[in-house]
Amino acid sequence: MNSATVRNLLVRGMLAGLGAGVLALIAAYFLGEPNVDRAIGFEEAHAHAHDHEVELVSRGLQSTAGLATGVLIYGIAFGGIAALAYCVALGRVGRFTPRATALLLSGCALLAVYVVPFLKYPANPPAVGDGDTIGKRTALYFLMMVLSVLLAIAATILGKRLAPRLGTWYATVAAVAAFAVVIGVAYAFLPVVNEVPADFPATVLWRFRLSALAMQLILWGGFGLLFGELAERLLNPRPAKDEESRTVATAAPN
């Protein structure tokens, strides 16, 4: 029975992730793509003659079907992972309803999975980044992401342990402060990556990064709300719904 609940939550998490992915895709297409195009314009204006290779996937496909494939798979995958984390967090992180737990988890995931790594290694448009350092940059980005997620889990456990002694409020403050300090140390010691070409337009870079951040806000915000709704309905099947529908039914003839 518990296993069935985990399965049901997992399926709902992936569906909510898909739904949130659609919302993020809309933001990506309308906010992000214009900046990708501007960056590619810069790249082409500065390209050397030997850079003209055969286009494997056209720009038209990359900015529509390709973008959709990537963003939707990302949504489904993180939706599934978040649902599994939710199964663990449910009833363990504090006295929250299923819906509130979902939004709380989603907010923490936004910070741990995206915002914390982004502040050290922000998203870069085409034309920014030296192809020779891709291995190092990928390793650092994933390292930052894994570190941030593991530290967020550790901070949550720390907060739980401190709660009986300090009370919920101060335990939460202490756990968040501990997270911030360790992340700060990681920021200070991990190598800096700055491969922005000297004459790359600053506004394009700023807007690109802002649109990348907006996508994640929409993705995780949408996921928290959608998944929270689905989880609430699964775990607390219509407690007040009957009351409501009866009121509506009696009110309708008038």
Next chain:
Amino acid sequence: MAQHVAQPPATTPALPATLPLKAIAPWALFFGILMLVLLYFVGAEQGATAVLSGEGVHEWVHDARHLLGFPCH
């Protein structure tokens, strides 16, 4: 009248029971790995490392990779 007002509505939110970790573990192991493989193909395949040869996967998810914050090229 006053008694009716004093009566709290019966909408105290039901707090969820915890799910045993033993029930979560098999799902987390199998689907957790599956989801990470999906993320790998969106985020890093044919960039820093490659399981498949060529540039097809990289080029197809190119824009998503940039906008999702992964180092692309």
